[in-house]
Amino acid sequence: MPDAMAGMGSPAFYFYPPLATMFFALVDAVFMHRLSVAHVIGVSAFLMGMASGVFFYWWARNFASVRVSAVLGLAFALAPYHLLTDYYNRGAIGEYAAYVWIPLIFHAAHRYLITARVRWLSLLAVAVTGLFFTHLLSAMIIGPVIAAYILLHLFGATGAPAGTRHAARSRLVMLALLAAVAALAVGTAAVYFLPALQLFDAANTAALFVRPIGGTRLFTGLSMSANPVVTRYTLFASIYLFVTVYLVAEYLRARRNATVATSCPGTSTAMVVMWTMVTALCGLFMWGKLGFVFEAPSPYRSLQFLSRLLIVVEFVVLTMVAVMFAALPSPVARKRMALMLLAVFAVLLAYQFSALFKKFQHQTLAQNEVAMSQRVQYRITPPEYYPKDAGFSARIDELLPQLALRLDASEQAWIVGGQGKVGSVSQNYGAFVVRVSSSDGGAVAIRQFYFPGWVAQDQDGRSLPVFAATSFKFATVQVPPGEHTVRIVRGEVPVEGFAKKVSAASLALLLLLLGTLAWQTQRQAATRNTLKQD
Template structure:
């Protein structure tokens, strides 16, 4: 296990030495962490609006992007007493997430395999090329990267509950499900059907074997209730995100149709390197799955398979194989109806995201095969093949990382110094809806030039009047306006639902997006006015908070009731104590 930890830390050495560096999404995480820390300093633990983003013109990114990764970065920043540069805060956090994913997969694999095999599988999970090289080093997709932490924990908790009926495993299941939904909604959508299939298959298998414990109906009802309530707890995040989805520039998410991201097509190392790399990973995983299935079937024909336990039956082996095969077909672009409107999987964006499931399922299948094939010769043969492939993937990643960091200076972080991060320019999907903004930063900055470094926080856009005074604090504006005629007053914040305005008499005034750049705008009549323009929580935020609180309360009640029922069953099943034993116990 120590050796596995050393190898994993070696793979994270570039991150720990250089910090978080250039990749597709890393700039967003710099920006969001900066804005989140600013919000915390203003007393907000879960902000929705980022008033300092977009060069101080505001962004609704926290309405939509899951909060866990950013909050975890902030926690690490606090642990290090705010002394680390943000690039190293993100790198240390990512390393901690990688170690956690390895530990949790180890716990999951230990249900089937030995300590040594489980440790190697934990390392393989944390260092899997889509997980580490792609999601962290190349894409910087840290929400998706963090989702790897929760997946084995969900399966482990569900499995242990099916084995022991211990309520603590249900509590762990609830925590992991909530964590996944707070971390990456798309990963939850992908993993959900797989965990449901596994639980149903394991549950019916347990029933056939006549294992002790609650009946199938009670067990299934308990798990479904706990899982649904755990999802409800995460409603604090995803209900506003889904409800307000069309209020942002979310069409930018689908500028590239999902069909264009299919693998096993248009392969070229030079012209299409990303798809080619993902196809290589997928092909290796599919080939290994077929090999493991062949080894299992060969042993089964010779009756050299150990008696099936929970999670190690032939049906379970077949299920893991089918899941991998289906993911392969999906990534190939087959069965495309699954990703056509109105399917929620249309929002997946990239078919390569299914590699999240494939990497988990393949390594789980390895653990199961080692559990059911007791013959040393077969195990040795399988181990040799797997270690050879795994070593090849490690070398591939090491060479890719060497190429990435070979000429990179340690002292200068190009991401932190980039105009995108300096001006906190958010992804295009969070631009004001309907604004004629370019998605490329080098084109967007000239468009925003009149407002980038402007000291002007409010101005008259229509009518005759002037702004006497402006006071602004973290997106809260107080203006004094003198108008000769009716005027429209714009503030230096983009419009998004939630802006409210009030005059000196307490009257609420409508806030609209009346300018071409979609700045928040208020209309007032002739005269002198003192206006307060600020954001307030939307009704959907209140509903989500109530649903989340109610779900948490019900979840605790359900877990408490199940715990009480389990203790009652245990006391009834305990043998009556003899008088001598009773006297000794006293």
């Protein structure tokens, strides 16, 4: 992103997946660039929220009625961690957008397990690829849950999928196909995440771990005045755990009265136990128990804060509600659940409206305008995206004075070592052409932060070394004595070229696999029709 950081560049897309930003650009283009930045973000977020609600409705319809599923879809779109935290408080748009894909992944997998139709594998591939292009951490924490759901559905008490033989071989084939499609879908997103993983330590990633993840645990030291954020997350988690306990109690009561319905796939006792265990484990994790899961070298160390597990909890608890409405056919039990859950939903909505009212009541519309903030004005990225070992402050009011000398874009290159003079500088989409003269050689810095991949050549095509210099770690080129026209561009590092090949190969194999399965399905259908006619 050469335009970020007041035009000094940022490797943000190596750490933050690009799909949400691309969606903003699409919305901006659809409205012909007539909307302000704040309205582009608002319209995009509204569409994302609607999509998350619709997709959860689809998922809930596997178990519950239209009316119940519609309410649950609305509850998912307006879930407090999703809306209040991710959108309004943190501005974590990637995490906010991840809610779009999570119910779609479960819905596609569930429908394939039930029908064995190729179109659901295709939808699963799209959803998995979309999630990995949207938010890696959400993919990391929801992945084990979808894996457990598939395994339990295939080999648990739910029985064999409809339309297949009860032999273990057919289940293994379905599992292999699901695993292959998921792996190829992840591989399709390799063009993003492989460079991100390889180049992770090239930026200021130490800023991600300034506070130990154990220090973000919930249910301890509650005080709205001392730590309102932790208290808020603890409130959300406590309500969700209460709802889980209540739903389990209703289920056990129905089992004791022998009124549990198990005809709907995915509503067995084993499934109820799985959803309950997922919520309980998340509760223990957020409480700071089982902390080894989030310690190095575990990849979950990058979770940053334990409250992120509310992404899973909000999805699982609402899923349990849908499952209970399928498993408990008693009108009395359903009415009791509906009243309890509507009351909880109303409390959470009231809390969010109250928090937002307090947030905005003392600000004018112009002050609420996102585009008016200095962070957006200068396109300042979070501190983890600064160059490694650069001494920048994470606070915007302290950072801007640090950058004051370079916020003015009039000086694009300057001498930082040796004797010399910069004649002229031209820049086009992150590529610099610098005319420099030096009697004894020197170093010329450009107004772009250093990151692996910067390359430089003189007018004769000779490569020149590029390195990080100055306290701000600007990209700097060592030039020999004499007059030179130096071209400096951000080239492709080897891992980026390799990732492109992996993505292309994965997409090709995915299309080939899905195409072959679709062809086999059509051929089998044609054969059956021929036999019927004979």
